[in-house]
Amino acid sequence: MSDVAVAQGVETHDAHAGASDGEHAGHRTSLGLSNMKLAMWLFLASECLLFGALISTFLLSKANFITEVLAGNPNVTSTMPAELIEEFQAAGSVEPFWDIPFTSASSFILLMSSLTMVLAHKAVSEDDDLQTKVWLAATALLGSTFIAGQVYEFTAFYREGLTYGGNLYGSSFYTLTGFHGVHVSGGILMLLSLLFVAFRGKLNSSRAETVELVGLYWHFVDIVWVLIFTIVYLIP
């Protein structure tokens, strides 16, 4: 009797879990988080290692680059225009190269996109269809603006003489910021996919966790930029 009751209980629970899985991103683990959310956190942890390696490489190549420029090593100084090298030597850093006001505006735009992302998640959790579409679209638009700024910045740097293959400093800079740009672009595609689902009327509170997962990825990309902005641009 009790076995039957237990079996029925298990069946009922499994049926509920199955139905729930269809609606939600996945059932909860013993940690209290859903499988999907835990998987996203593990993925982001692996991304930390990737960007950690890229930032470390950039910092080491920057220190080496400045040392060689100040020492007048022709193998390094010949890879960039003479006027630029003279500016670096006069300042003792690559600081004159950056357009800090422009990059600050880009940083502000990306921070703002994190706000619109959490507002989109809040709206979808409350089944507010209009607000969900507005905030998702705003996040994608702000992300696109950031990418447009990065394309402009890369073009300007290239014209001034910082090329990808010229020296290790240029390579590590473009690899680091380029990888970040690719991640932002990937996030924009995810946001547009969510927007498409929303316009088909299939994005509601039962899928709030999907929006939250995209949000986790988006905020991670924002955090990486917080690090890049300070370490690459503000610290000479």
Add this chain to the structure above:
Amino acid sequence: MADSTVITEAAHGAHGDVSHDDGSHAEHAHHPTERQYWIVFVALAVLTAIEVAWSYAGFEGAALVVPLLSMMAVKFLLVAGAFMHLYFDLKIINGRVFSWAFGFALLLAVIVYFVVFAAFDSLPF
């Protein structure tokens, strides 16, 4: 008190004693409000403005780098804690242990970074 309630709810959710929806609501009930999100955003914007102003203020060496890295760390924690709900999720998974593990891993990573850069004589200060 509030923490123990959250932990109890999470434990029940893990054993299937409550429905998934209940667990989900327990999570969302402890996410920040819209007003709190705006406050965090304003704090991030102000910190970014201070960072930029500090970089133009003419400081050099540790006087420049330490405040910039400190402000960067605060921004990191604000985004991860509030926007990524890490602060709230760590509560749900009963995470004194996980909080300490996360903090320890972060501290270890920072120490390893400084050791590596010191080894290459590349510390920024």
